Each structure stands twice: as C-alpha cells, then as structure tokens.
Amino acid sequence: MELRQERRAVERPLVSVVDDDESVRESLPDLLGELGFAARTFSSAEEFLASDCLDQARCLILDIAMPGMSGPDLQRELKLRGQEIPIIFITASTDKSARPRLLEQGAVECLFKPFSDTALLKAMNKAFHRQ
Amino acid sequence: MEVLPELATGDVKHLQRCINDLVSLLALPAVWSGGDPSQVLQTLLDALMRMLCLDLVSVRLTDLVGGAPVEIVRFAASRGEAPSAHEICEALSQCSENDSRKWPPLLRNLMGEGDVSIVPLPLGLQGELGVIVAAAERTDFPRQTEALLLTVAANQASIGLQEARLLSHQKRLASELDQRVVQRTAELATANEELKKEFAERRLVEERLGQEEQELKRSEVRKAAIVDSALDCIVTINHEGRITEFNPAAEHTFGYGRDEVLGKYLADVIIPPSLREKHRQGFAHYLATGEARVLGKRIEMIAVRADGSEFPVELAITRIPLEGPPSFTGYLRDITERKRARQELLRSEAFLAEAQNLSRIGSFSWRVPTDEITWSEQLYRIFQIDRDARVTFELICTRIHPEDLSAFQEHIERARRDRSDVQLEFRLQMPDGAVKYVHVAAHIRGEHEYIGAVQDVTERRSSEEALSKARSELAHMARVTSLGALTASIAHEVNQPLSGIITNAGTCLRMLAADPPNVEGARETVRRTIRDGNRAADVISRLRALYGKKEPTIESVDLNEATREVLALSLSELQRNRVIVQQELVDDLPLVAGDRVQLQQVILNLLRNASDAMSTIDDRPRELLIRTEPDDDNRVRLSVSDVGIGFEPQATDKLFEAFYTTKDEGMGIGLSVSRSIIERHHGRLWAMPNGGPGVTFSFSVPCKVGGLTSDSARASRTPSVSDAA
Numbered sequence: 069m070e071l072r073q074e075r076r077a078v079e080r081p082l083v084s085v086v087d088d089d090e091s092v093r094e095s096l097p098d099l100l101g102e103l104g105f106a107a108r109t110f111s112s113a114e115e116f117l118a119s120d121c122l123d124q125a126r127c128l129i130l131d132i133a134m135p136g137m138s139g140p141d142l143q144r145e146l147k148l149r150g151q152e153i154p155i156i157f158i159t160a161s162t163d164k165s166a167r168p169r170l171l172e173q174g175a176v177e178c179l180f181k182p183f184s185d186t187a188l189l190k191a192m193n194k195a196f197h198r199q
Numbered sequence: 200m201e202v203l204p205e206l207a208t209g210d211v212k213h214l215q216r217c218i219n220d221l222v223s224l225l226a227l228p229a230v231w232s233g234g235d236p237s238q239v240l241q242t243l244l245d246a247l248m249r250m251l252c253l254d255l256v257s258v259r260l261t262d263l264v265g266g267a268p269v270e271i272v273r274f275a276a277s278r279g280e281a282p283s284a285h286e287i288c289e290a291l292s293q294c295s296e297n298d299s300r301k302w303p304p305l306l307r308n309l310m311g312e313g314d315v316s317i318v319p320l321p322l323g324l325q326g327e328l329g330v331i332v333a334a335a336e337r338t339d340f341p342r343q344t345e346a347l348l349l350t351v352a353a354n355q356a357s358i359g360l361q362e363a364r365l366l367s368h369q370k371r372l373a374s375e376l377d378q379r380v381v382q383r384t385a386e387l388a389t390a391n392e393e394l395k396k397e398f399a400e401r402r403l404v405e406e407r408l409g410q411e412e413q414e415l416k417r418s419e420v421r422k423a424a425i426v427d428s429a430l431d432c433i434v435t436i437n438h439e440g441r442i443t444e445f446n447p448a449a450e451h452t453f454g455y456g457r458d459e460v461l462g463k464y465l466a467d468v469i470i471p472p473s474l475r476e477k478h479r480q481g482f483a484h485y486l487a488t489g490e491a492r493v494l495g496k497r498i499e500m501i502a503v504r505a506d507g508s509e510f511p512v513e514l515a516i517t518r519i520p521l522e523g524p525p526s527f528t529g530y531l532r533d534i535t536e537r538k539r540a541r542q543e544l545l546r547s548e549a550f551l552a553e554a555q556n557l558s559r560i561g562s563f564s565w566r567v568p569t570d571e572i573t574w575s576e577q578l579y580r581i582f583q584i585d586r587d588a589r590v591t592f593e594l595i596c597t598r599i600h601p602e603d604l605s606a607f608q609e610h611i612e613r614a615r616r617d618r619s620d621v622q623l624e625f626r627l628q629m630p631d632g633a634v635k636y637v638h639v640a641a642h643i644r645g646e647h648e649y650i651g652a653v654q655d656v657t658e659r660r661s662s663e664e665a666l667s668k669a670r671s672e673l674a675h676m677a678r679v680t681s682l683g684a685l686t687a688s689i690a691h692e693v694n695q696p697l698s699g700i701i702t703n704a705g706t707c708l709r710m711l712a713a714d715p716p717n718v719e720g721a722r723e724t725v726r727r728t729i730r731d732g733n734r735a736a737d738v739i740s741r742l743r744a745l746y747g748k749k750e751p752t753i754e755s756v757d758l759n760e761a762t763r764e765v766l767a768l769s770l771s772e773l774q775r776n777r778v779i780v781q782q783e784l785v786d787d788l789p790l791v792a793g794d795r796v797q798l799q800q801v802i803l804n805l806l807r808n809a810s811d812a813m814s815t816i817d818d819r820p821r822e823l824l825i826r827t828e829p830d831d832d833n834r835v836r837l838s839v840s841d842v843g844i845g846f847e848p849q850a851t852d853k854l855f856e857a858f859y860t861t862k863d864e865g866m867g868i869g870l871s872v873s874r875s876i877i878e879r880h881h882g883r884l885w886a887m888p889n890g891g892p893g894v895t896f897s898f899s900v901p902c903k904v905g906g907l908t909s910d911s912a913r914a915s916r917t918p919s920v921s922d923a924a
Binding site: 089091095102133135160 | 690691692694695696697698699700701702703705706709710713720723724727731734771774775777779
C-alpha cells in the first residue's frame with residue numbers, strides 16, 4: 069500500500085496537514101488518500117515552513133490552536149511571503165465566532181472537529197475549484 | 200639682603216621680578232589669615248609654581264596628633280601622566296633619613312629620564328612641621344635668587360602653619376567651651392524644673408490640709424442637723440404618752456406642725472382610731488408591769504396622717520435611759536415605697552422568667568456539699584422535666600445524650616473538686632428522641648455554691664451547620680464556575696480524539712467499499728479508532744473527578760501527579776492563551792494527606808489566574824512556571840509563577856477576599872475559596888511579587904505523617920486505561 073501511494077503521489081495533488089494532534093496526523097492522510105489526494109503531515113507550523121513542501125502543496129489543512137506558531141499566524145506568514153495557498157482550518161475548539169473572521173481573511177473553510185468525510189470533501193472541492 | 204650686591208651684575212629685570220615675588224610671598228600670611236593648614240599649603244605651592252620655573256613642588260605636613268600626614272603636590276602644567284602626591288613624597292623620603300637637611304641635591308626623575316635637582320625646605324625650626332620639596336630638571340636649579348625665594352617661602356609657611364594650627368586649637372577650645380555652656384544651661388534648666396515641681400507639690404499638700412480642716416468643721420454642723428434632717432420620723436413621748444419631740448421628718452410624714460402636736464397623746468395623733476384602744480392598753484400594761492411586746496423590736500403597723508389617710512410604717516421604740524419617769528423615742532419610717540418595691544420585685548421576677556423563656560436561658564444554683572439543686576422555671580422547660588420533680592443529678596443524667604454523658608459527669612466531678620468556673624456544651628436527648636444543644640456557664644459563688652445559666656443553642660447550632668453547608672456550596676459553585684470557563688477547553692480535549700475516531704471510521708468505510716476492499720488499511724483505521732476512543736474515555740473520567748460534588752475525603756495525595764493531571768486538562772487552554780508552561784516537579788516529593796480533588800481545584804485556579812494575568816502581555820514570552828518542592832517543617836510547597844501584570848503591593852491583603860478581583864470578567868471568588876481549602880488542609884496560601892515582572896502564588900501543606908514518597912507510591916499504582924490499551 070505504501071508503494072501504491074508513493075506511485076500515485078506523482079499525479080495526485082499534494083495536501084499538507086499541519087496539526088499538533090497525533091490522531092489527526094495519523095487519520096487524515098488515509099482519508100485524503102481515499103478521497104484521491106496525496107498528503108504530508110507536520111506537527112507544527114515551524115516544521116512546515118522549514119520543509120520543501122511549501123512550494124509543492126496545493127492545499128493546506130491547518131489546525132488553529134498549536135503551541136508556538138498558531139494556524140492564523142502561519143496564514144499571515146504565508147501571505148507575507150506571497151504564498152497564495154488555499155487553507156482549510158480545522159479546530160477542536162467549540163468557539164464558532166472564529167470562523168467568519170478566518171473566512172474574511174481568505175480561508176477556504178473552517179471545519180470544527182469532529183467533522184465528517186463529506187464535509188472535508190466539500191471543503192477540498194471548494195479549495196481546488198478556486199484555483 | 201647681603202646677597203643682593205652679588206646679583207647686581209645679573210639682569211635687572213630678573214631682579215625686579217625676584218623682588219616682586221618676595222613681596223608677594225611676604226603678603227601671603229594676610230591671605231592665609233583664618234585658613235586651615237591645607238589651604239595655607241595649597242596657596243603657597245601655587246605661588247611657588249607660578250614664580251619659579253619648577254617641574255614639581257610637593258609638601259608633606261606631619262600631623263601632630265598622629266594621623267596620616269597631609270600630602271600635596273603640584274607639577275608643571277606640561278607634564279603628562281603624573282605620579283600621585285603620596286608616591287612623590289614616599290620617593291623623596293626614601294632617598295635619605297628623615298632629616299631633610301641631609302638629603303642629596305639630586306634625585307632620580309620620577310616624571311622623566313635622569314635626575315632632578317631638588318631643594319628640601321624643612322617646615323618649622325627643626326623640620327618638625329614637615330617638609331616642602333621643590334624640584335626642577337634644570338641643572339642650574341636652584342639659582343641664588345630661587346634659593347632665597349624658597350627659603351623665605353618656607354619661613355612664611357612655617358609661620359602661617361603655626362598660626363593656622365593655633366587658630367584651629369583655639370576654635371576647638373571655643374567649641375568645647377560652648378558645649379560646656381550648653382550642658383550647664385541644660386542642667387540648670389532641669390534643676391529649675393525640679394524646683395518648680397517641688398513647689399507645686401508643696402502647694403498641693405497645703406491645699407489638701409486646708410480641705411481636711413474644713414471637712415471637720417462641716418461634719419460637726421452635719422451632726423447637729425442629723426436629727427432635724429433625719430429621713431426617719433423621730434417622736435418622743437413621756438410616761439403619760441404625750442408627745443415631747445416631733446422632728447421635721449415626722450412633721451412632713453404626718454402633716455402636723457411640731458407646735459400643733461406637742462403635749463398631745465401620741466395615740467390621738469398618729470394611730471388610726473381602730474387601733475387606739477389597743478395601744479392605750481399596751482402602754483398601760485407596760486407602765487404597770489414593765490412588760491412590753493413592742494420595745495426594742497421592729498414592727499410593722501398602720502399609721503394615720505393629719506388628713507386621715509392611712510399608710511404602712513415600720514416602727515422601733517426604745518426607752519430613753521434617763522432617771523425619773525420613763526420616756527420613749529419612737530423611730531417611724533414610711534414603708535409605702537418599700538412595699539411597692541417588693542411588688543416591683545415580684546413583677547420583675549415574672550419578667551425574668553418570661554425573658555428566660557424567650558431567650559431559652561434557664562438559671563440554676565447548685566450547693567456542692569449537699570447537691571441541692573435549684574432550677575428556674577425555664578430550665579424545667581428546657582429539660583422537659585415536670586415542675587414539681589425534685590432536681591437531682593440522677594434526674595439530669597436521664598436527659599443527657601448518651602454520647603455526651605461521660606464527658607458531662609467528668610465536668611461535674613472536676614467542678615466539685617476544683618470549684619472553678621464552668622463552661623461546657625453538650626447535647627440533651629428528650630424522651631421523644633429530639634436532640635437539643637445546650638451551653639452551660641457557671642461561676643462559683645462563695646465557696647460552696649455554683650450559680651449558672653443554661654442556654655438552649657439548638658437553633659444557633661443548626662444555623663451554624665447551615666452556614667458551613669453554604670460555604671461548601673460556595674466552594675462547589677466556584678468549582679463549577681471555573682469548570683464553566685474550562686468547558687471549552689474540555690470540549691477541545693474531547694473533540695481531538697473524536698475527530699480521529701470519525702475520520703478513521705469514514706476512511707474505514709471507504710476502504711471496505713473499494714473494489715477490491717482494502718482490508719489491511721481498514722484494520723489499521725479500526726485499531727486507531729479504538730485507541731482514540733480510549734483517549735476520549737480518559738478525558739471524560741478526569742472531568743468526572745473534577746466535576747462531581749463530593750464531600751471532602753482524606754487520602755494520600757501525590758501533589759506531582761495531581762499537578763500533572765490538572766496540566767493535562769488545562770494544557771490546551773493554556774496553549775490557546777500562548778502560555779508556555781514549564782514544570783519543575785521535584786522527585787521523591789513526600790505525600791500529603793488531603794482531598795485530592797479540592798487540592799486540584801486550587802492548582803487549577805492558580806494556573807488560570809497566572810494565565811489570565813498574562814493575557815495582555817505581548818512584549819515578552821508568557822512564561823508560567825509550576826514547581827513542587829519540600830518545604831520547612833515537614834511540609835510540601837507548590838508554587839505557580841507568572842510574568843503577568845502583577846498587582847499593587849497594597850492589594851495583597853485584599854487578593855484573598857471573596858469577590859475581590861483585578862480582572863474585568865470573572866467572579867474573583869477563586870482565590871478566597873482556594874485559601875479556605877488550603878487552610879482546611881492546615882496549610883497556607885500566599886502571594887509574592889516576583890523580582891522581575893509578575894507574581895508567584897504558593898501554597899504549603901503538611902506532609903502525611905509517615906507518608907511514602909511519590910515514587911514509591913507510583914510503583915504500587917494500577918495501570919491507567921490508556922496504559923492498558
């Protein structure tokens with residue numbers, strides 16, 4: 069299966085997942101794989117910025133609250149660097165008030181954990197439709 | 200002056216200058232007048248530098264009283280780095296013995312290469328004041344004119360110094376004299392003050408003597424007026440029963456003038472008609488037989504006034520011990536008032552009984568030797584014992600709550616033995632099973648009798664219990680409040696694993712629905728689902744432990760572990776607030792005895808406070824340090840430090856008051872409840888400003904007696920749910 073993914077990754081669009089929660093980092097790539105994407109995971113915003121994924125990822129699934137640099141921090145940083153990458157925020161917070169502000173600042177979607185596979189697929193379609 | 204002709208061959212201008220300099224030197228003492236030695240020397244050195252082409256001039260002035268010598272030095276202005284006055288003086292004095300007159304004319308140049316020519320000039324006749332040293336690199340130094348000027352200068356300086364020293368000596372003497380005058384003046388003032396006091400006291404004594412004399416005179420006058428002004432009626436009669444004296448009190452009481460009644464029969468004047476005959480018979484009987492029923496006794500009878508009204512009197516009759524026919528004095532007192540007072544007393548006793556009833560206080564007396572016990576009405580009611588029953592300890596004991604009985608008997612025995620005041624509280628049990636709380640206070644009166652009060656405090660006790668209940672409700676409320684704020688964080692904590700579960704489940708379905716089904720992948724997602732499910736269960740059980748309202752239970756608590764649990768629950772909230780948490784939990788921390796959940800409440804509260812205090816801090820990392828450590832006196836200390844806004848020093852006392860808050864939101868109830876929790880653990884909670892920004896809150900609680908350390912406790916713990924998974 070590893071091989072199959074590697075092989076397919078060439079033609080599949082790459083999605084980066086940045087989340088400090090291990091459950092998410094383990095479960096999301098498989099789901100994304102089933103939905104037809106390739107995925108790479110990072111446990112922090114800093115790790116993502118330091119990687120070579122910056123130019124390759126077509127979409128970013130980004131946790132809001134993380135130790136160190138937060139999701140919105142990373143969004144600002146990418147904007148400063150001129151990286152126009154669609155961002156889908158995910159959060160375990162129940163505070164819905166953050167969503168409108170994030171969308172206003174250019175996010176494609178903000179999903180509240182736990183979210184369904186169809187909700188994720190819808191958001192992904194939105195992200196790729198935009199490009 | 201003899202040297203001048205030899206110099207006449209030299210330059211006239213040079214000579215003129217030399218003379219000018221000499222005049223200046225001779226004028227110096229006028230400048231010095233009133234100055235101290237160092238001022239004298241400084242002006243002199245400046246003058247010499249100006250007049251002669253010197254490279255260096257220095258002076259060392261011996262201190263006559265044995266102190267450090269005064270050392271001053273001057274250099275030619277062009278010199279660069281210059282040695283200090285002390286170094287110069289040391290170098291100069293080392294090159295020879297103390298007697299400067301034996302010094303060599305040349306000396307190693309301290310400021311450059313080669314040697315310098317020096318001229319030592321002793322101050323004072325024998326050089327006892329010190330020495331001036333002039334030095335120049337020129338080989339022609341000193342020329343004759345220069346030697347002359349230097350010698351004159353040294354002499355002037357010697358004179359000036361002597362004068363300055365003399366002056367300072369005089370000044371010292373004058374100041375000593377002044378001081379003595381001040382001291383003597385003060386002594387005189389004190390003596391004067393004492394004299395004044397003595398005088399005043401003597402006058403007081405004289406006044407008192409005068410007063411005593413007057414007092415004596417007054418007492419004589421008073422004595423004379425006693426009969427006239429006596430409150431009792433004084434009436435004397437002769438052997439016939441006729442009135443011979445009738446004092447003003449009698450006039451006032453009976454309404455007759457003295458003159459009206461003198462010579463009249465007593466019986467006709469003051470005895471009601473119904474009793475007159477009896478009086479006459481008794482009087483006659485006495486005269487005939489010398490037997491009397493009334494003499495020397497206090498009797499109560501009815502008297503009559505001039506207006507015919509009757510009133511009660513107390514009467515005492517004595518026979519006047521004189522020769523001749525018998526005469527008698529009667530002392531009569533109107534006892535209308537006393538009778539009324541007795542009525543009042545009865546009434547007030549009734550009032551007291553009513554008051555005892557209302558206040559549920561009964562009174563008693565207990566004669567210890569005989570065990571004679573007297574109860575007030577109310578006490579019978581409190582004990583619910585029949586009013587007619589004889590009160591004995593056996594009877595009392597039937598009403599005392601069985602659990603308090605032995606303590607009660609012990610108190611009674613102690614009171615019997617020590618005869619000291621008694622204060623005790625115990626329970627009564629009524630025949631119907633109702634329980635009453637009573638408070639007893641008794642004082643020993645005389646040697647053998649206790650007088651005391653018994654108060655029924657049942658209502659007070661139940662309100663105290665209600666208060667304590669309210670307090671624990673308050674603690675619960677604070678807990679719920681802090682949890683309310685934590686709800687978001689807990690939801691966050693639960694949502695993380697839930698998110699994993701749902702994603703895994705969705706993936707699993709898709710893998711199984713594929714053709715062919717990806718069974719291996721599906722199995723992996725299910726495994727992860729189980730693990731995330733356990734994680735969620737863990738969070739829930741931690742939440743339940745904190746949220747459940749339980750009565751406090753005492754157990755062995757490992758503060759390190761308790762802290763880790765609280766951190767696990769609040770870490771995401773802290774992270775969201777960008778708080779960087781550092782832990783310094785010391786190994787081998789002794790266990791404490793207490794209520795784990797309550798202590799965790801306090802830790803949670805301190806964490807939240809620290810986080811809130813840093814919410815507006817943006818110019819430095821929001822660092823929070825939580826540490827545990829053994830404390831003095833067999834205690835354990837936990838502290839939480841922040842780098843937040845801190846608080847005003849004067850607010851420290853107020854911090855712990857309920858509802859005091861420096862935050863805009865929040866109830867401020869947390870700290871006061873935290874403190875009461877810690878105090879219930881026999882501990883202490885306090886706050887200290889940090890050296891840098893922020894505050895450190897700490898609490899310290901006693902270790903469990905004979906407790907294990909956290910490490911040995913950990914070894915015996917059962918594995919948690921997540922370990923099992």
